[in-house]
Amino acid sequence: MKSNYTDAEIVVAIRGGEEEKNAMITWIYQNSSYQNPIFGYIRNNSNNSNNSNPQLKELEIDEIYRNGIMQLVSNILRKKYKEGNSIGAYLFGICRLLWLNSLKSKKEPFIEPLEEGKVKANIESSEVAFLSQEKNSIIQRLLKLLGEPCRTVLKLWTLSYSMKEIAEKVGYKSAGMARKKKHQCLNRLKDIIKENPDLTTYLKK
Amino acid sequence: MDFFDKIQDYINGSLSVEDRKAFEAELQTNEDLAEILENYSVIDQVLDYLIQEDVRKQLDKIPKPQPTYTLEELLEMFAVSEVYEDMVEATYRGQQKQAEVQLIVLQPKNKINCQTELKFELEMPVPFKLNLSILHQKENIVLEQEIAANTKYFVVNVSKLKPGRYYWHLAPADSEIEELQAICRIFFVRKDLEPTQLS
Known part of the structure; x- marks a missing residue:
């Protein structure tokens, strides 16, 4: 790995092969120019009286940072991240929203300080999925109904694998076969969503 | 073009004029595509979940700051x-x-x-x-x-x-x-x- 990457190189790696992508995820996690501002911001703005245990706080921040990276990678792959935005600022914005949301769920009061002169991340809250227990369990149930091999096919497709790679991984004879399977699986998922309005209306909120 | 690969681009408005026209023409005849688009907000959350789960596996290989107690x-x-x-x-x-x-x-x-x-x-x-x-x-x-x-x-x-x-x-x-x-x-x-x- 190089010591530094441009945003464009990061996007290419995330959309690249498995090894390249995984190496890039590790690099992002360890990149102190991403990590330090996020850890610093949450540390400085935390209400210490409610959780005065410094080790626990660090673990909490680390968890937010990890969730932020998961969302960043997902947004790059699902084309929610608009190229040209700084990845560092974008990741910061995601982590900030995740953290504010965690405060809300813990009912901790928070007044955000004015941060004049600081780069405000160009991000909307719709770009962050606040995965709650309820949401997770609904999605897990949908995926269970979807079953294999569709789950794997859709995952590999979303992870930007080529049809040829999907065919190799799942054991189809050709890329064309994998493409056909992907269409079927996407339709199957759509049908499951239609057939289970009791589950999916919650996700539409 | 594989229209299913272009749904997010269509939603983002990042398709070329030509591609957008082709996509919209396809929507008129391809019922599956139209229904997928209609339910895309939920499909998208499922796909997001699948990716995040995959990224989590990689991140789990990186040790957490010590100590690791919940x-x-x-x-x-x-x-x-x-x-x-x-x-x-x-x-x-x-x-x-x-x-x-x-x-x-x-x-x-x-x-x-x-x-x-x-x-x-x-x-x-x-x-x-x-x-x-x-x-x-x-x-x-x-x-x-x-x-x-x-x-x-x-x-x-x-x-x-x-x-x-x-x-x-x-x-x-x-x-x-x-x-x-x-x-x-x-x-x-x-x-x-x-x-x-x-x-």
């Missing part, structure tokens, strides 16, 4: 044991009694925080073999050590203990010796990790 675990590690707390209470009551030979522990004091070793100092050596046990609410006896008779100073290594609330209990090794009142006190390993809700 709040739940810490609550258990620092849990108070009523039985042992009673034993501690009894120690203080017992010391009021007058006996010929008394087991009086000068060090360590009650509720010290300790990470490496507990340093014991008795007021005077006793002519019996002693047994020191370290107790924990969840695991009961976590460590035992025999102390030779006539010892005034001794050390118990606790460096391998996890953070938590512990109790040490010092009593004659021979349980038939009743003249000596057992001593029990609280100590902590890494008290800084104790969840604040408890205190």
Whole structure:
């Protein structure tokens, strides 16, 4: 790995092969120019009286940072991240929203300080999925109904694998076969969503 | 073009004019595509979940900052044991009694925080073999050590203990010796990790 990457190189790696992508995820996690501002911001703005245990706080921040990276990678792959935005600022914005949301769920009061002169991340809250227990369990149930091999096919497709790679991984004879399977699986998922309005209306909120 | 690959681009408005027209024409005839687009907000969340799950697997390979205890675990590690707390209470009551030979522990004091070793100092050596046990609410006896008779100073290594609330209990090794009142006190390993809700 190089010591530094441009945003464009990061996007290419995330959309690249498995090894390249995984190496890039590790690099992002360890990149102190991403990590330090996020850890610093949450540390400085935390209400210490409610959780005065410094080790626990660090673990909490680390968890937010990890969730932020998961969302960043997902947004790059699902084309929610608009190229040209700084990845560092974008990741910061995601982590900030995740953290504010965690405060809300813990009912901790928070007044955000004015941060004049600081780069405000160009991000909307719709770009962050606040995965709650309820949401997770609904999605897990949908995926269970979807079953294999569709789950794997859709995952590999979303992870930007080529049809040829999907065919190799799942054991189809050709890329064309994998493409056909992907269409079927996407339709199957759509049908499951239609057939289970009791589950999916919650996700539409 | 594979229209299914272009749904997000279509939503983003990033398709070229030509592609957008082709996509919209396809929507008129391809019922599946139209329905997928209609349900895309949910499909998108499912896809997001699949990716995040995959990224999580990679991130799990990176060690977390030490220590790696969850709040739940810490609550258990620092849990108070009523039985042992009673034993501690009894120690203080017992010391009021007058006996010929008394087991009086000068060090360590009650509720010290300790990470490496507990340093014991008795007021005077006793002519019996002693047994020191370290107790924990969840695991009961976590460590035992025999102390030779006539010892005034001794050390118990606790460096391998996890953070938590512990109790040490010092009593004659021979349980038939009743003249000596057992001593029990609280100590902590890494008290800084104790969840604040408890205190």
